[in-house]
Amino acid sequence: MDWNKTKGLFIVVFLILDVFLLYQFLDFRAAKLEINKDSDSTIEERLKAEGIKYHVGTQERVSEKTISAKPKEFSKEELNTLKNQTLIIDNKRTIRSTLDKPIKIGTGEGKYFELESFINKNVYSGDEYKFWRKEDGTITYYQTYKSRLLFNNKNGALIFTLNENDEVISYIQTHLDDIEEFNENQEINPPIQAVESLLNGGYLSSGSEVSKGELGFYTLIEVSESKVLVLVPTWHFTVNKQEDYFVNGIEGQVLNTEEGNVTE
Known part of the structure; x- marks a missing residue:
């Protein structure tokens, strides 16, 4: 057996295998990125497929700060x-x-x-x-x-x-007093993204109607010792004209109607 020829053949085979695996890896990454891209752009399609109507106002990006306050x-x-x-x-x-x-x-x-x-x-x-x-x-x-x-x-x-x-x-x-802003301005998720949080969390059933889409503030934390409240920018929606839902405008968490509680 000519060892040099055999060794050369193995090298060629491994090079071909490496190229094939690299191609497969890159193809997988491209497919994954395409899936993520699609999932980011099809919330409207998902809502349409579920027969969910929504009237939530502008999709323009806005910025807002978290605030703190004390009961007067x-x-x-x-x-x-x-x-x-x-x-x-x-x-x-x-x-x-x-x-x-x-x-x-x-x-x-x-x-x-x-x-x-x-x-x-x-x-x-x-x-x-x-x-x-x-x-x-x-x-x-x-x-x-x-x-x-x-x-x-x-x-x-x-x-x-x-x-x-x-x-x-x-x-x-x-009445809340001593209201102060802290942290830098943070970009608020558009209301359609907040609606997606409701959909992903199982809060919207087929045929639901989502309205309002009003931005305000909601109590996230209340420090009992100092009585200081921390309020975050929050989207409010009305579902089927009777149920209120509040979604953290920065992190996307669905907040309970009981102040300060968070539903994952």
Whole structure:
């Protein structure tokens, strides 16, 4: 046997095998990248296949900062200018008010005009609150920061009670103070990506309808010792016009309606 010829043959065979394996590896990587590319671009197709309708607004990228805040402790002196009501301060952090005269809720587009006039004139920092919803004999407003709602926030709420004639007769109020921004501006996921988090988490069934797509802030952490709250930029969606879902706008986690809890 000619050993030199045999050795040369083995070298050629191994070179061919190496080239083949390299080709297979590169082909696998290309296929994987193509799959990832497709999966990133087909959320709309997935929603369409499930018969899920969505009306979630602009897909433009926005940036926002995480904020921190503390529950405000009220003093009697700063409430002296609030008229047409009887006020008490409960546990330093909650205002309880009974109105001198009920406020009628109207009908049509301007039905809250009289109530919002009262809020702006006779509620502490009333211009910082924005309408959330009317339900079960109450009307709820939540505090805002830079015009963005502090979603589902028990520490920044204004809740009116209605009588049997659909008139406002009283309210309770809490307020967040010392609001500060920290960290750098962070790019917020577009709302369609947040909808994808709901889909991947099993929160959307076939035929669902997703609406709203409103960006605000949601309590992620509450430090009990210092009473400091950390609120993250968050997307709010309404599913089938009745269920509220909140999705972390930065990390994509679905947040429970109970403040501070996270559902993976």
